Structures are given as C-alpha cells and as structure tokens.
Amino acid sequence: MILNKKFLTVYFIFFYVVILSAQEKIKDSTNVEVLEEVVITAESNVMSLSKKLFTVNTIKRKDIENVAGNTLADVLFNNLNISINPDASNGKSTVSLFGLDGQYVKILIDGIPIVSDNGVGNNIDITQINLDDVERVEIVEGSMGVLYGDNAVAGVINIITKRGLKDNGWELQLALQEESVGNEFEFFDKGRHIQNFKVTNQVNDKLSYSIGASKNDFAGFYNTYKGPNYxxxxxxxxxNDGLRGTEWNPKEQITTSLNVDLDLGKHNLFYKLQYFNEDLEIFNSSVNGRYEDGRLNPTALDKNYNTNRWVSNLNASGSLIGDTKYNVSLSYQNQKRNYKEYVYNILDQETESVQTDAVSQSSNIWYSKAFVNNIIPNSEIFNFQLGYEFTNQTGFDAISTGNYSNDVVKNTITNYELFSITEFKINKKLSLNPGTRFTHSSQFNNHLIWSLSSTYDFTEKLKLKAVVGSAYRAPNFEELFFYFVDSNHNVRGNPDLQPEDGISIFVNLKDSYKINKNTYLKTGFNTFYIDLNDAIASVTTEDEDGRVLFTQDNIDYSKRLGFTLDNNFIYKNWNIGLGATYLGTTNAINKSLNNTSDYLWALNLQTSINYQIEKWNTNISSQLKYNGKTQGVFNDNNGELFIGETDAYTWLNASIKSNITPKLSTTLGVRNLLDVVDINTGISAGAHSASTSTSRLIGNGRSFFLKLTYNLNFNTNKK
Known part of the structure; x- marks a missing residue:
C-alpha cells in the first residue's frame, strides 16, 4: 500500500508551517536538556575535539524498548537518511546512508569496527547485531575518514554497550517476545520467537560485570510458498509448481556476551566478549520426483549456512597528565561460515545424504586503535589530537575458488594509519579543525585523507557546522578476489581495483526554540555533496574467451547532492518528529546512457509521534516513513543498461509500552502496518519494454508482536 505523494507533501508542509507560525523565539541562557546535542558519549571523555565536527542522531535505550527492538534492523528504519536493504534469498539486511550503500557506512561497537563477510566495519548484516546489552545507538552523519579511516564516507553507526548499574547489587532481566510474520504465526513453527536473558552485578563502585544470552528464531515468511515438507x-x-520452501528463508540466531567494566579512578578498563551463531536454511523449490523400490521418493537439494563469530574487545582510557586523555582499543575477531548442501527426503522429512560440508568463508581480524587528546590543555586557542590505527584481515571465501573445498585462496590486507586533528579557536564563536590521516595498505598505494571542519555559534542555540574533506573508500575482499566460474556463471572480482577518492561537503544549520514554558522546537537544515572519483561499480564486459563477464571496475565518477530538513517538536507529554530529504544521484554510467537530467532525484519523508501517559506509566509511539520513487541504472533481459525507476512505498509502525508493575513491563505493537511486501523495481523508462520490470521483496507483511520484560533488582548498598 502506498500513500498519495501529494497528500503526504501537503501534510508535512502544513505541519511545519503551523509550528513556525506558532513559535515565539525567546532568549534564554539556560540549556534545555531535551534539545542538547548528543556526541559519541562512549568516547566523549577523550574525544572533545569531535564534539563540534559532526551531526549526531541518537537512538536511546528507551527508544529501543518502545519499539521492542531486538536487532539493529528493528530500530534504524525510521532514521531520515538511512534506508534498510533486505535480501530475502540470504536473509541479510544492510544499510545505506545518503544513498550510499553499506560499503560507505562504518558500523562500530564501542568505537571498534565489526567483522563482516567481506570487510571490517562495512556492509554489515544488521539483523546479526543484537541490542540486549546496548545503551544507545549513535548515528554520525558526514565523511569521517580522518577519525575512522577508509569507508566512513557517508557516516558512522556507533553501538554503545551499557555499563553497570546505578547502585551496588544485582539485576536480573528476562524477556519473551512473540511476533507474527505477516499473518503467519504458530508457536515454534511459524513467526518470530525471541528469548532474552541478562544478569548484571555491580560489585562495588569500581567493578561491574554482566552476562547475557539471546535467541532469535525467525521461522521464515511463507507468503504463497508451502514450506519444506510440501x-x-x-x-x-x-x-514442480515452484511452491516448495519459503519466500524469506528461516534462520535462528543465538548471541551470548560477557562485559566487564573496571573503574580505577583516573583510568577505566572495559572488556567485551561476544559469541554469535546463525543457522540459515535455504529450501530448493525444485523437487526431484524419483522412484526407489517401486515407491515414489521425492527429494530436494537444500542448503544450510552456519555462521560463527567471536568478538573480543578491550578498551583502556583515562588521564595521562592533567586534562590530557588517552584511549587505547585492542580487538581480535573471528568469523567462519560453514556451507552444507544436502539431499532432503520430503516424505520421510529427514536428511538423506550430505553432498558438501565445508567452511565457505573465514575472516580473522586483528585491530588496534589509540589516540591522545587535549595534548595542550592549558591553551585557549590551540589544541590537537594524535593517534594510530592498525587493521590486519586474513581470510577467504571458498566460492572464490569456484567450488567448496579445502583448496581455498587466502588473502591478507593490512593497514597502518596515523591521524591528527587540530583545533584553532579563532574567537568565542568561530573554530577551525583541520585533520589529516596517513594510511599505508599492503594492497594499495599510500594515501593521505584530509578534512577541514568549522563551527560558528551565531547565538547559544543557533549554530552552523561545515565539514569538507576526503571521501575515501578501499575495495573489499569480495570486490577484489571473488571468482565463480562454471557453465552457468562468470562472476569475478577485480584485483586491479583502485580505492575511490573524492570530496565530501556537509553543512548543518540548527536552532532551538522555546515557544513557552512547556513547548520546545529543535530544527535543523543540512545540505551535502559527495563526489567520488574512480567509483567502484558493477559492470558487464567480456572475458578472455568472449563470454559475458560480470565484474567490478572503477568508473569515472559518482556524485550525491542532497538537502535535509529535520524538526523535533516537544509539548508537555508529546514528542513529534518531522523531516524530509531530497536526494539526487549521478554517475558516469548515467551519462553514457544520454540521461536528460544531471541527477536522478528521490524524496523521503518521515515522522514520529510519542505520547507519554504518566498516570498509567505508558508510552504510545508511531513511526511513519515515506520512501519516494527512485531512479537508477538497471540491466534489462539482454544485459543492456538502462535508466529505470523503483516504486515509492510507505512504512508505518506503532506500539504501546506499559510498565504494569515496577518489575514487569509489556510492549504491544505492529510493524509494517500498511502491509508492504514487495515493490516494482527497474521499471522501463522510455525506449525499453515493460518486461524489464521486476519485483523486489522488502517486507514480510503486517506483523504483530507482544513482548514481556521482567526486571528483578537486589540492592546491596548498606545504609
């Protein structure tokens, strides 16, 4: 279901005009906490220079609980500039920010990038990131290559772990969540079933630890399909009618974690150990109708992927001399994905034989980052930060060898990086922050990443930020080394790929208004421009034998231009968000197709409403996002490129969270209230026929959920 675009536009404009016409701007020297800018608080004590550089949006713990968020995919969708890109075939969901896909967005846990199938911190499957022990999620918008290295072109998503309790003692948390998948639900067999367990012990004022476990069982989305035993x-x-299996493949995820926080006064140590397991089933819709011993014995050749990931992170921070701070992070991460191909006996409902059982992907990551901040603490006009970053990734993807076997091709990429950010306080209103990062890679030539940031405070509440700098992205493992060639496939990576580079510009103007005693408005306007040279894109060419080859190559350029208006209106127990983004994209492939417009444009709108009923300890919330039509470059049935469109759609969620007792709370809600399942993409535009249109799955229908959470506290403080 798609809402009328004109209606939505009028609604948003009317809403904004009403608020502006009602406001009365009042000069007030008192900071309003609800409108205060949030920075990367897990690092804010040692990264004071970064506070002024970027626009930061925060998803707080209460926001996660209001929507019964279990994974990162559950909570990111309502961010104005983020799009979720699900893939029904492999169960993965990645993010795009400002129209740039997951390769340009770095995802961190407590400032440390996460291992993925083909990189470090990028193109992460966000359905695999559990939020049970998360305090908040902070989304930093803008090219952050100087602070976070390559591939942080569009921004950074930093997931911050909750540390300890307010008082000494124990806290036990149990949660049970049942959720339908569309109109499908059965205990254990259909729907989504989640169980969480966490225990935290604040031993004393200095030491705390927590242990947690979560199970997320997604039974798949059948839609018109009829299951594995059909x-x-x-x-x-x-x-063979093609109805065996499921539309969205089922998967079961288990996450366990151990967190230890030790406060030594001037120094702090934090250790995180996490284990993740995912079991993904892929059912073949084609059935082999063979006879054995005079009896029909239908079978199917099914697949199973089992992923195991270990994450071990250690962070130390504190004071060196006076106000000079340090921060050191060390991490070892390992991920292996096992591939199994087996013959499933449909009538007997059991595995008949295993054809392949091998490790299909492996990654080992050693990572370290350290920096010293506020090196000249007594200076009122000059300061700087120095640091290093080291990453070593070794691994393989067995399909890159053309088969699943022990004969795999291992590759290693090692990065050594040094970075510095300087702060010049020109006067009380204006500051300049130049930054540089030197990166040496075992795969590519040495490179210099740079940025220049500036802030100007017109008043205490009216502030202008501008950031111009490098837009640098290095190719990942898959783009470089993928190789899968047989009678039906000719797909290869390109080891000669070069990193993308270019320039990015982000400008943010924000203001805060106090309309009256109980009414506040925070409004912000952003504009951004990203110009990538040697942009990496999927291309179709010929191999050495004249066959059609699907590979990657550096095209001439890729550009993004956009404008964002975002508002937050607070009145007593009401909190209303309203925003819009107008985004244009263009690249060299567009030009080669004689596109009549320099940019292909898309409009996104979003709004959120929260109402707190204090008397009943209840919160009612709703989030609506309109994703407008987007234009892009597609392949037609003959492999030829053309400019087409992807349909618009609207996504609506709603929920009610109530604290029944101080220990027991419940959350009842619905996801995808407008029942969006798929949209048309690649619709022919002009010369090509409508046969180029395909259907893209983006949702699994209107889903209802109920979550029960039980908290039990044992306070051991002695009075």
Whole structure:
C-alpha cells in the first residue's frame, strides 16, 4: 500500500508551517536538556575535539524498548537518511546512508569496527547485531575518514554497550517476545520467537560485570510458498509448481556476551566478549520426483549456512597528565561460515545424504586503535589530537575458488594509519579543525585523507557546522578476489581495483526554540555533496574467451547532492518528529546512457509521534516513513543498461509500552502496518519494454508482536 505523494507533501508542509507560525523565539541562557546535542558519549571523555565536527542522531535505550527492538534492523528504519536493504534469498539486511550503500557506512561497537563477510566495519548484516546489552545507538552523519579511516564516507553507526548499574547489587532481566510474520504465526513453527536473558552485578563502585544470552528464531515468511515438507504429487508423479520452501528463508540466531567494566579512578578498563551463531536454511523449490523400490521418493537439494563469530574487545582510557586523555582499543575477531548442501527426503522429512560440508568463508581480524587528546590543555586557542590505527584481515571465501573445498585462496590486507586533528579557536564563536590521516595498505598505494571542519555559534542555540574533506573508500575482499566460474556463471572480482577518492561537503544549520514554558522546537537544515572519483561499480564486459563477464571496475565518477530538513517538536507529554530529504544521484554510467537530467532525484519523508501517559506509566509511539520513487541504472533481459525507476512505498509502525508493575513491563505493537511486501523495481523508462520490470521483496507483511520484560533488582548498598 502506498500513500498519495501529494497528500503526504501537503501534510508535512502544513505541519511545519503551523509550528513556525506558532513559535515565539525567546532568549534564554539556560540549556534545555531535551534539545542538547548528543556526541559519541562512549568516547566523549577523550574525544572533545569531535564534539563540534559532526551531526549526531541518537537512538536511546528507551527508544529501543518502545519499539521492542531486538536487532539493529528493528530500530534504524525510521532514521531520515538511512534506508534498510533486505535480501530475502540470504536473509541479510544492510544499510545505506545518503544513498550510499553499506560499503560507505562504518558500523562500530564501542568505537571498534565489526567483522563482516567481506570487510571490517562495512556492509554489515544488521539483523546479526543484537541490542540486549546496548545503551544507545549513535548515528554520525558526514565523511569521517580522518577519525575512522577508509569507508566512513557517508557516516558512522556507533553501538554503545551499557555499563553497570546505578547502585551496588544485582539485576536480573528476562524477556519473551512473540511476533507474527505477516499473518503467519504458530508457536515454534511459524513467526518470530525471541528469548532474552541478562544478569548484571555491580560489585562495588569500581567493578561491574554482566552476562547475557539471546535467541532469535525467525521461522521464515511463507507468503504463497508451502514450506519444506510440501510436494505436489498428481497421478503418481511429482509436479514442480515452484511452491516448495519459503519466500524469506528461516534462520535462528543465538548471541551470548560477557562485559566487564573496571573503574580505577583516573583510568577505566572495559572488556567485551561476544559469541554469535546463525543457522540459515535455504529450501530448493525444485523437487526431484524419483522412484526407489517401486515407491515414489521425492527429494530436494537444500542448503544450510552456519555462521560463527567471536568478538573480543578491550578498551583502556583515562588521564595521562592533567586534562590530557588517552584511549587505547585492542580487538581480535573471528568469523567462519560453514556451507552444507544436502539431499532432503520430503516424505520421510529427514536428511538423506550430505553432498558438501565445508567452511565457505573465514575472516580473522586483528585491530588496534589509540589516540591522545587535549595534548595542550592549558591553551585557549590551540589544541590537537594524535593517534594510530592498525587493521590486519586474513581470510577467504571458498566460492572464490569456484567450488567448496579445502583448496581455498587466502588473502591478507593490512593497514597502518596515523591521524591528527587540530583545533584553532579563532574567537568565542568561530573554530577551525583541520585533520589529516596517513594510511599505508599492503594492497594499495599510500594515501593521505584530509578534512577541514568549522563551527560558528551565531547565538547559544543557533549554530552552523561545515565539514569538507576526503571521501575515501578501499575495495573489499569480495570486490577484489571473488571468482565463480562454471557453465552457468562468470562472476569475478577485480584485483586491479583502485580505492575511490573524492570530496565530501556537509553543512548543518540548527536552532532551538522555546515557544513557552512547556513547548520546545529543535530544527535543523543540512545540505551535502559527495563526489567520488574512480567509483567502484558493477559492470558487464567480456572475458578472455568472449563470454559475458560480470565484474567490478572503477568508473569515472559518482556524485550525491542532497538537502535535509529535520524538526523535533516537544509539548508537555508529546514528542513529534518531522523531516524530509531530497536526494539526487549521478554517475558516469548515467551519462553514457544520454540521461536528460544531471541527477536522478528521490524524496523521503518521515515522522514520529510519542505520547507519554504518566498516570498509567505508558508510552504510545508511531513511526511513519515515506520512501519516494527512485531512479537508477538497471540491466534489462539482454544485459543492456538502462535508466529505470523503483516504486515509492510507505512504512508505518506503532506500539504501546506499559510498565504494569515496577518489575514487569509489556510492549504491544505492529510493524509494517500498511502491509508492504514487495515493490516494482527497474521499471522501463522510455525506449525499453515493460518486461524489464521486476519485483523486489522488502517486507514480510503486517506483523504483530507482544513482548514481556521482567526486571528483578537486589540492592546491596548498606545504609
């Protein structure tokens, strides 16, 4: 279901005009906490220079609980400039920010990038990131290459772990969540079933630890499919009608974690150990209708992917001399994905034989980052930060060898990086922050990443930020080394790929208004421009034998231009958000197709409403996002490129969270209230026929959920 675009536009404009016409701007020297800018608080004590550089949006713990968020995918969708890109075939969901996909967005846990199938911190499957022990999620918008290295072109998503309790003692938390998948639900067999357990012990004022476990069982989305045990038998023969299996593949995820926080006064140590396991089933819709011993014995060749990930992070921070601070992080991460291909006996409902059982992907990551901040603490006009970053990734993807076997091709990429950010306080209103990062890679030439940031405070509440700098992205493992060639496939990476580079510009103007005693408005306007040279894109060419080859190459350029207006209106127990983004994209491929417009444009709108009923300890919330039509470059049935469109759609969630007792709370809600399942993409525009249109799955229908949470506290403080 898609809401009328004109209606939505009028609604948003009317809403904004009403608020502006009602406001009365009042000069007030008192800071309003609800409008205060949030920075990367897990690092704010040692990264004071970064506070002024970027626009930061925060998803707080209460926001996560209001929508019963279990994974990162559950909570990111309502961010104005973020899009979620689900893939029904492999169950993965990645993010795009400002129209740039997950390769340009770095995802961190407590400032440390996460290992993924083909990189470090980028193109992460956000359904694999559990939020049970998360305090908040902070989304930093803007090219952050100087602070976070390559591939932080569009921004950074930093997931911050909750540390300890307010008082000494124990806290036990149990949660049970049942959720339908569309209109499908059965205990254990259909729907989504989640169980969480966490225990925290604040031993004393200095030491705390927590242990937690979560199970997320997604039974798949059947839609028109009929499950793994379905077979169509007519007149004693199997009829392949393509209905076996599921539309979205089922998967089960288990996450366990151990967190230890030690406060030593001037120094702090934090250790995180996490284990993740995912079991993904892929059912073949094609059935082999064979006979054995005079009996029909239908089978199917199914697949299973099992992923195991270990994360071990250690962070130390504190004071060196006076106000000079240090921060050191060390991390070892390991991920292996096992591939199994097996013959499933449909009538007997059991595995008949295993054809392949091998490790299909492996990554080992050693990572370290350290920096010293506020090096000249007594200076009122000059300061700077120095640091290093080291990353070593070794691994393989067995499909890159053309088969699943022990004969794999291992590759290693090692980065050594030094960075510095300087702060010049020109006067009380104006500051300049130049920054540089030197990166040496075992795969590519040495490179210098740079940025220049500036802030100007017109008043205490009216502030202008501007950031101009490098837009640098290095190719990942898959783009470099992928190789899969047989009679039906000719897909290869390109080891000669070069990193992308270019320039990014982000400008943010924000203001805060106090309309009256109980009414506040925070409004912000952003404009951004990203110009990537040697942009990496999927291309179609010929191999050495004249066959059609699908590979990657550096095209001439890729550009993004956009404008964002975001507002937050607070009145007593009401909190209303309203925003819009107008985004244009262009690249060299567009030009080669004689595109009539320099940019292909798209409009996104979002609004959120929260109402707190204090008397009942209840919060009612709703989030609506309109994703407008987008234009892009697609392949037609003959492999030719053309400019087409992807349909607009609207996504609406709603929920009610109530604290029934001080220990027991419940959350009841619905996701995808407008029942969006798929949209048309690649619709022909002009010369090509409508046969180029395909359907893209983006949701699994209107889903209802109920979550029960039980908290039990044992306070051991002695009075």
């Amino acid at each position: 077979v169509n038998i007519q007149d004693g023969a199997v009829v």
